[in-house]
Amino acid sequence: MEGLDHFHKIPVEKQNKIIDAALNAFGSNGYKKTSAKDIAEAAGISKAMIFHYFGNKKALYLYLIQLCGETVMTEVSEKLNRNNTDFFERIRMAAEIKFDVLRKRPGVLPFLSSVMNETADEVKPEVHAIIAGKEASAFREKMVFEGMDTSKFKEGIDPKLILKMLIWMSEGYFNDLTSDADPDFDAFYTEFMDCLNLLKKACYQS
Amino acid sequence: MEGLDHFHKIPVEKQNKIIDAALNAFGSNGYKKTSAKDIAEAAGISKAMIFHYFGNKKALYLYLIQLCGETVMTEVSEKLNRNNTDFFERIRMAAEIKFDVLRKRPGVLPFLSSVMNETADEVKPEVHAIIAGKEASAFREKMVFEGMDTSKFKEGIDPKLILKMLIWMSEGYFNDLTSDADPDFDAFYTEFMDCLNLLKKACYQS
DNA sequence: ATTGCTATCAACCGATTCGGTCAATAGCAG
DNA sequence: CTGCTATTGACCGAATCGGTTGATAGCAAT
Secondary structure (H helix, E strand, C coil), rough: CCCCHHHHHHHHHHHHHHHHHHHHHHHHHHHHCCHHHHHHHHHHHCCHHHHHHHHCCHHHHHHEEEHHHHHHHHHHHCCCCCCCEEEEHHHHHHHHHHHHHHHHHHHHHHHHHHHCCCCCCCHHHHHHHHHHHHHHHHHHHHCCCCCCCCCCCCCCHHHHHHHHHHHHHHHHHHHHHHHHHCCCHHHHHHHHHHCCCCCCCHCCCC | CCCHHHHHHHCCCHHHHHHHHHHHHHHHHHHHHHHHHEEEHHHHCHHHHHHHCCHHHHHHHHHHHHHHHHHHHHHHHHHCCCCCCCCHHHHHHHHHHHHHHHHHCCCHHHHHHHHCCCCCCCHHHHHHHHHHHHHHHHHHHHHCCCCEEECCCCCCCCCHHHHHHHHHHHHHHHHHHHHCCCCCHHHHHHHHHHHHHHHHHHHHHH
8 A cells, every 4th residue: 555545544634734734844944954853743743654654755745746736726727717808807816816725725835936946956857847847837827917908097007017016915915924823814815905906996097 | 363353354255255145044944954064055165164253053143133133223224214204205215225235135134034933942042032122123113104194195095005005015026036046126126116106196196 | 352453653774964173284474 | 484374174973864663552343
């Protein structure tokens, strides 16, 4: 019997605790500086179980990448409606996707961003292969912002600048969310949407 | 002769390279996960020099905290004009301070933020003592946003929300700056100021 | 009660890395 | 050449690394 079979047979709650612990650890310290002990302690299990479930450190790391990829992909394909070309509606959809991923698995996005910068020789080839494979879909992510309808903007207001503002804003709002120990997702969400509406009112022709 | 004397006698360029290397290393991996080897390699010197200059790892860490504290404090006392109560002018000043600190020493702000979350037993008491000591000035930092004149806002626009937006924005813009390997400070700065002006135009009564 | 099975972990393994030291060297001023 | 200082590679014992394993604890079926 293989390790991952064992893993998937334990209670889902416990699975999630282990996955979250691993995502947080790898996400904040990178591959090399994250030890199996770190993860085990954060997950409340013994170090031996990590190897029992996943075989070795590298296998766990690659499993997490695959899992996160699926998580994000699923959310995007469920929630993204490309038919709606309205500027602020597209932004709202993108934010909602990010928000839902965060709610499901707070560790996913920091982890994925750390994967992108990973330099450890032991996983570099695999990681770069995966990234290259997803390059097409990363390109599609940019497509979220293409073909947007910017005709409703007031004169003298540059939609590109507004877009940049919103990207910065969402990064910051996302930072606050992840750095908070026990974030109130709903409060953050409402606040962000308020900002979006305010900006829309300020930018669109009345 | 003490270590720090040696350190301050080497060329300033070299000093800066070592300090930047140390700030980056500690800032991204925390106290425990940062090794003297990491810093030495990033600074292009031998590990032994680290101990020759600073004595031990903890002394280096505390020296960096003090240095960063001074850097920020100097900048704030030079650039912050509390007499100007205009909302956007205060924001602009705060951004300019942050921007100048970043230009001088890109590693300072990530380092300080990592210091705030430091949990390593070896430095926790000292760090918490320093933080407690600076609490008064952290309070003053919040004062930047107090006593602001919000009378010029259009009706129906909440200044508090705008403030939150701007804080998020500056966090995101700052993220982009620090994650970029060789950031174009001036371009970022101009862009951010454009955003600020745009928002001002949208929020103030015409 | 006993058996067999499985999930779990403390203890352990050799290898590596840790913080820190030191003797040796290289470079330079006199 | 001579001394002096800056710098380092090699080294230290201790800690930690990724990974293994023998023992144990709990439990289901007989």
